[in-house]
Amino acid sequence: MKNLVFPDDAQFWYETLRSFGHITYGGADFGEVVSTSTRIVEGDYGSWHDEWLDTSDRVAAEARQALEKGHLVSARDGFLRASNYYRSAEFFLHGNPCDPRHHHAYDRSVECFHAAAALFTPRIEPVRIPYEGTTLPGYLYRVDTSAASRPTVIMHNGFDGTVEEMYFFGAMAGVERGYNILAFDGPGQPGPLHHDGLVFRPDWENVVGPVLDFALALPEVDGDRVALLGNSMGGLLAPRAAAFEHRLAAVVALDGVHDLGRAVTNIVPGDRDEAERRLRAASDPELDAQLEHLIAANPVMRWALNHGMYVMGAETPRAFGAAYLDYHLRDGIAEQITCPALVCEAAEDLFFAGQARQLYDSLTCPKTLLEFTAEEGADAHCQAGAQRLALARIYDWLDDTLHHRHAAG
Template identity: 90%
Template sequence: MKPLLFSNDVQFWYETLRSFGHIAYGGADFGEVVSTSGRIVEGDYGSWHDEWLATADRVAGEARRALEAGHPVSARDGFLRASNYYRSAEFFLHGTPCDPRHDHAYERSVECFHAAAALFTPRIEPVRIPYEGGTLPGYLYRADTSATPRPTVIMHNGFDGTAEEMHYFGAMAGVERGYTVLAFDGPGQPGPLHRDGLVFRPDWENVVGPVLDFALTLPEVDGDRVALLGNSMGGLLAPRAAAFERRLAAVIALDGVYDLGRAVTNIVPGDRGELERRLRAASDPELDAQLDDLIAANPVMRWAFNHGMYVMGADTPRAFGAAYLDYHLRDGIAEQIKCPALICEAAEDLFFAGQARQLYDHLTCPKTLIEFTSEEGADAHCQAGAQRLALARIYDWLDDTLHHRYAAG
């Protein structure tokens, strides 16, 4: 989709489109996004933070006053939008992990989401999922209060999104269709990273396993019909988990990713094997300089490397690139998936062009590929801007897949 705003900074435009997309499930209002964007200086991370924070503070204040005045629906809607705006405010600040601004905005985002969650019917329940001596934060969505076992979707975000944001990326769409939904943050994602310093790990099956253990204790969960949905980088992590976790009835990659290392090795000319060796070397000043030049020249690389060092626990851009090499479905991993898989593909994916089809081609399980196009307004990464369309197709596939499993069982 051609940028409508921030024409010289594709990363700023994509993040704006992301909020436009969240309008579909109550995470933004069109005028608020346009007005805020109009005050932002293109390419200026401080300006982005300040303007989104100002909007979030204003909307949260109005929601609080509505609640105090006895208007719970207005309050719920306002808190939900404010939560998303606070999330957006801290998005570009991770190049300086000690910056107090992103801790403040993140905590306010969670607080506002909790305030909104308490006003839904049924209430969206914050949960703590046991994980390696600690817990992972999440949210349990119930279709009703009957405690009836229902088909269930466990879902998580990716490289830079939150469990709260999954409200717009699939949780409410599932509830509308009668599913139980459990959304969570894993290591490297905002909750565990902000609070416990947990960075990403490639063996995502060891994250999903404990989440499944928890889910299967819930009366609302039909243990024979549990699907896993991963968003963005989750489009690699969820299939990775499905390759080793046999309790899943289906897996959804929104969008599909086969090899994160390509995102680094494709931006520097040369043989991949040699580049991998250089990324992992103790010292390579020439490659360090090349990466610094790319970061300075390209707004996507600037954000991705700054954020990537933060979430991977890497000290340098090259160390982040080396860490990324461990995230892949090569070497027969994709071929180990046995449950039905849905792979979504965005025609103009800003980050992982071509990878969804590559993953699809390697699958040997029952599989479906859905391509989203520019004619549909759905060609952006993870179908940002077309969430009603995308989630309708995803849940229609899941309805058919889990119904077939139920009928066969």
């Protein structure tokens, strides 16, 4: 989709499109996104933060006033939008992990989401999921208060998104269709990273396992019909978990990713083996200089390398690249998935072009590929801007897949 704003900064445009996309489930209003984005200086992270924070504060204040006056629907809607806007405000600040601005905006995003969650019927319940001596933050979305056993989708975000954002990226779409939803943040994602310092780990099955244990103990969860959905980088993490966690009835990769290492080895001179050797080397001043040049010259690389250091706990761009090499479904991992798998593919994926098809081709389980195009307005990474369309197709597939499993049982 052509950049409508920020013509020279693909990353700023994608993050704007992301908010436009969240309009469909109440995460933004068109005029608020337009008025905010037109005030931002292109490429200026401080300007991005300041303008989105200003919008967030204004919307949150109006939501609080509505709540005080008993206008509960207006308050709920305002808190939802404010939560998403605060998420956007802190998005580009992770190059300095000690910057208090991104901690403030993140905490305000969570606070606003909690305020909105309490105003739903049934209430969206914040949960803490036991995990290796601590807990992971999440939310349980119930269709109703009957405690009836229902198909359930466990879902998580990816490289840079929050568990709160999953409301817009699939949780409410599932509730509308009769699914209970358990959404969570894992290590490397905002809640565990901000408050426990937990960085990403490649063996995601050891994250999903405890979450699945938690879900299966809930009376409203039909243990035979539990699916896992991963968004963005989650399109690699969720299939990775499904390869080793065979209690799942289905897995959805939104969008599919086969090998994160390709994203870094493709920017290093030489073949794959040489690129990996250089990334893992104790010292490579030439490559370090090349990566610093990329950060200065390319808006997407500037954000990705700085954010990547933050979420992987890496001290340099090259160390982040070396860590990324461990995130893949090669060497027979994808082939270990046995449950039905849905792989989504965006025609103009900004980050993982071609990887969805590569994942799909490597699968030996029952599999489906969903292709999204520019003609549909759905060609961007994770179908940002076409979420009603994408989620309709995803849940239709889940309906068919889990109904077949239920009928067979």
